[in-house]
Amino acid sequence: MEELYSETYLNAKPSFKRMTARICLITLCILLLVILSCTLGFIGLSTSILIDVLIIYFLPSTKIAYEYIFVDGQIDFDMIIKGEKRKTKKRIDLEKAELITREGSPALYNYKNSPLFDYSSGNENDENYIIVVRNENGTQRIKFTPDEKMLSNIKTKAKMKFQA
Numbered sequence: 001m002e003e004l005y006s007e008t009y010l011n012a013k014p015s016f017k018r019m020t021a022r023i024c025l026i027t028l029c030i031l032l033l034v035i036l037s038c039t040l041g042f043i044g045l046s047t048s049i050l051i052d053v054l055i056i057y058f059l060p061s062t063k064i065a066y067e068y069i070f071v072d073g074q075i076d077f078d079m080i081i082k083g084e085k086r087k088t089k090k091r092i093d094l095e096k097a098e099l100i101t102r103e104g105s106p107a108l109y110n111y112k113n114s115p116l117f118d119y120s121s122g123n124e125n126d127e128n129y130i131i132v133v134r135n136e137n138g139t140q141r142i143k144f145t146p147d148e149k150m151l152s153n154i155k156t157k158a159k160m161k162f163q164a
Contacts, residue, residue, distance in 0.1 A: 004073070004156060005070065006153050007067065008067065008145075011063075012121050018064070019062070021060050032052060033049070064079065066080070066119045067086075068150060075091070077089045089117070089119060094157050100130070100131050100162045101129065102127065102129055102130075103143060114139040115141065116142075118143045119144045123145075128145050
């Protein structure tokens with residue numbers, strides 16, 4: 001039998017948490033600049049500029065993308081930051097999945113208190129799916145935005161767990 005494979009790459013809206021952290025750090029930069037330069041003069045100004053450069057270097061990026069790689073029943077969820085840095089966020093095996101369904105499905109009611117890992121596009125118009133997985137940490141929900149080919153491969157590999 002032929003191995004099932006598909007990739008989905010999508011740009012995502014930055015999360016509320018990421019945007020809040022970014023705004024707070026930028027506000028901190030401005031406050032440091034004003035307070036230290038007013039109280040300590042030139043030494044405060046130069047110190048605040050050094051600290052601000054460090055803070056700006058570590059600012060959370062707003063250019064986020066997700067890539068899902070499906071290989072014969074296993075899905076890798078990778079986060080790509082600024083188009084260059086990749087982090088594997090989660091890897092699941094569909095054999096361990098309990099349920100795969102559209103977001104908002106009544107079948108998810110029993111899992112509403114399980115932690116949600118959001119690897120979706122963040123766009124309200126996109127159709128998102130939830131995979132419920134049980135592992136050593138308990139039950140988890142994974143939200144993602146698959147394309148048609150990946151959805152077809154998931155249906156082929158996990159027919160009994162998929163609910164439309």
